[in-house]
Amino acid sequence: MKASVLLVVLLACVVSGARAADRTVDAAAHPPPPMGWSSWNAFGCNIDARSIRRTADALLASGLRDAGYVYLNIDDCWQAARRDREGQLQADPARFPDGIRSLADYAHARGLKLGLYASSGSRTCANIWNEYPGRLGSLGHEALDARTFARGGVDYLKYDWCSADEDGVDAEAAFTRMHLLLGAVGRPIFYSIHREPQLPIDTWRPRIANAWRTTADIRPNWQTILRNLDQQVGLEAFSSPGHWNDPDMLEVGNGALGIEENRAHFSLWALLNAPLILGNDLTALSDAVRRIVSNRDVIAVDQDWAGTQGHKLRDDGETEVWGKPMSDGSFAVVLLDRAEQPVRVGLRAAEIGFSPDACLSVKNLWTGAEGLYRGEYADRVPAHGVSMIRVWSRPPRGNRAAQACK
Numbered sequence: 001m002k003a004s005v006l007l008v009v010l011l012a013c014v015v016s017g018a019r020a021a022d023r024t025v026d027a028a029a030h031p032p033p034p035m036g037w038s039s040w041n042a043f044g045c046n047i048d049a050r051s052i053r054r055t056a057d058a059l060l061a062s063g064l065r066d067a068g069y070v071y072l073n074i075d076d077c078w079q080a081a082r083r084d085r086e087g088q089l090q091a092d093p094a095r096f097p098d099g100i101r102s103l104a105d106y107a108h109a110r111g112l113k114l115g116l117y118a119s120s121g122s123r124t125c126a127n128i129w130n131e132y133p134g135r136l137g138s139l140g141h142e143a144l145d146a147r148t149f150a151r152g153g154v155d156y157l158k159y160d161w162c163s164a165d166e167d168g169v170d171a172e173a174a175f176t177r178m179h180l181l182l183g184a185v186g187r188p189i190f191y192s193i194h195r196e197p198q199l200p201i202d203t204w205r206p207r208i209a210n211a212w213r214t215t216a217d218i219r220p221n222w223q224t225i226l227r228n229l230d231q232q233v234g235l236e237a238f239s240s241p242g243h244w245n246d247p248d249m250l251e252v253g254n255g256a257l258g259i260e261e262n263r264a265h266f267s268l269w270a271l272l273n274a275p276l277i278l279g280n281d282l283t284a285l286s287d288a289v290r291r292i293v294s295n296r297d298v299i300a301v302d303q304d305w306a307g308t309q310g311h312k313l314r315d316d317g318e319t320e321v322w323g324k325p326m327s328d329g330s331f332a333v334v335l336l337d338r339a340e341q342p343v344r345v346g347l348r349a350a351e352i353g354f355s356p357d358a359c360l361s362v363k364n365l366w367t368g369a370e371g372l373y374r375g376e377y378a379d380r381v382p383a384h385g386v387s388m389i390r391v392w393s394r395p396p397r398g399n400r401a402a403q404a405c406k
């Protein structure tokens with residue numbers, strides 16, 4: 001081999017080796033949307049160390065940890081009403097007598113990660129809305145608080161915005177500051193921010209945060225779930241691996257949401273690559289709700305990335321079609337019925353980029369049913385519900401019905 005050819009070959013090897021190495025680093029540095037549980041939706045300020053530990057146990061006993069739900073997030077109201085003599089935030093000694101670190105240790109020993117809540121102004125939201133005692137925001141204490149979180153073994157920080165406007169805080173500067181501080185504490189901390197107003201999304205949010213809220217607080221009713229969904233239109237431009245739009249924590253299993261509404265809520269959040277942060281009482285988990293949130297086919301849609309999060313493909317008023325390309329070349333699709341009556345909703349192959357007469361191999365992700373359809377698919381969608389499917393343009397190998405494309 002001539003020296004020059006050898007050089008080119010060597011260079012190519014080095015470059016492709018570097019690319020392969022980059023990919024490895026990328027996979028570690030840009031994880032899929034986080035999955036876990038947060039105390040807020042079910043418990044608000046009624047939390048203590050015992051209920052958090054029982055939830056950790058429930059994550060394991062229910063199989064949810066093994067389905068991917070590893071974050072155990074303590075939301076607002078964990079703090080004592082005053083900082084300590086050194087100015088550090090401390091856990092309320094009455095409800096968290098052993099402090100945050102012992103809960104982090106408890107979580108870590110069980111393959112879980114611990115999350116904590118803080119806020120960028122002088123007050124947290126619970127101080128404003130729930131009369132929680134103490135002006136416990138991080139304003140003016142950011143560096144110390146970042147160190148406190150790291151020392152406490154925290155793996156996830158939810159950083160809120162309440163009172164920051166009145167305090168004259170500059171949002172970009174404040175959220176960037178905490179991002180930089182967390183980056184310097186020596187342990188990876190998932191950084192979830194809530195800037196108000198949530199929309200429009202400032203271009204700096206995806207640069208500095210792992211997730212950012214895109215809506216006001218969710219509530220366990222169908223109207224709010226649709227409101228939050230409607231606000232996601234167009235936001236697909238902002239997300240990428242490690243940087244997710246957050247239409248707020250899940251309400252699956254809460255309030256008066258029915259089984260179809262719960263399935264719809266979970267399906268749509270998965271299609272949007274949303275953080276899947278459960279918000280229900282896991283110590284009283286019904287079998288029906290457990291089955292919904294541990295549906296591995298639906299979770300796989302949330303965790304997959306093929307260049308874009310799910311987005312609205314068609315809007316027919318009371319019915320909508322949402323879709324998302326999957327990295328194996330298939331498409332995940334949610335057929336949504338917003339209204340009070342069941343209705344038939346169709347999908348044409350061309351709408352998901354397949355040839356108009358393609359033989360569609362369809363798997364219903366809720367019933368498990370599989371079938372082959374020529375050029376289009378339709379399903380009866382329940383009221384306030386969805387049909388969620390995954391569509392391949394060719395029958396999977398070994399499918400005996402391969403010739404039977406209707």
Ligand code: GLA
Nearest residue numbers: 040075076125126160194217
């Ligand atoms: C805000 C947030 C909620 C919750 C509360 C806690 O309202 O949006 O998700 O964290 O604060 O006070």
